[in-house]
Amino acid sequence: MDRIRLVNSTRQLDSGQLYSGMIRLHVLHHAAKEEIFGLGIIEELARHGYKLSPGTLYPILHGLEHEGLLRCYERCLAGKIRRMYRATAVGQRVLMAAKEKVRELFGELFEDETRTHLAGTRRRVAKVQARKLAIAKRC
Numbered sequence: 001m002d003r004i005r006l007v008n009s010t011r012q013l014d015s016g017q018l019y020s021g022m023i024r025l026h027v028l029h030h031a032a033k034e035e036i037f038g039l040g041i042i043e044e045l046a047r048h049g050y051k052l053s054p055g056t057l058y059p060i061l062h063g064l065e066h067e068g069l070l071r072c073y074e075r076c077l078a079g080k081i082r083r084m085y086r087a088t089a090v091g092q093r094v095l096m097a098a099k100e101k102v103r104e105l106f107g108e109l110f111e112d113e114t115r116t117h118l119a120g121t122r123r124r125v126a127k128v129q130a131r132k133l134a135i136a137k138r139c
Helices: 015-033 038-047 054-066 089-138
Strands: 005-007 012-014 070-077 080-087
Touching: 015 038, 015 054, 015 070, 015 080, 015 089, 038 054, 054 070, 054 080, 080 089
Parallel strands: none
Antiparallel strands: 005 012, 070 080
């Protein structure tokens, strides 16, 4: 994964620490929808800008399995034995709770931008309405 250093005057924070929770949620989300395997989820995460190596992903998968959020089993696909993962019932409940927290955080993160965007939209609409009114008065 690309690592970005966020520098504070007294310490450095590796952005990987911030993204690891998002990656875990992303993995759990896909494992709740369908069975997943390592390379497949690496490719899916890459579509969203996360560049993970197997050496980064597999400890995440094993950790989620150890926590009881994923279960692992072997399946033969295209002549290869693959370790497949699915979300457990506990994993699905944790995901549902996390989605509520993400929804709340998303609202907070973007509320100022949304408010600014809406105010700008209202101003543009008011200008258009004023122009239409001015044109109507001239006619």
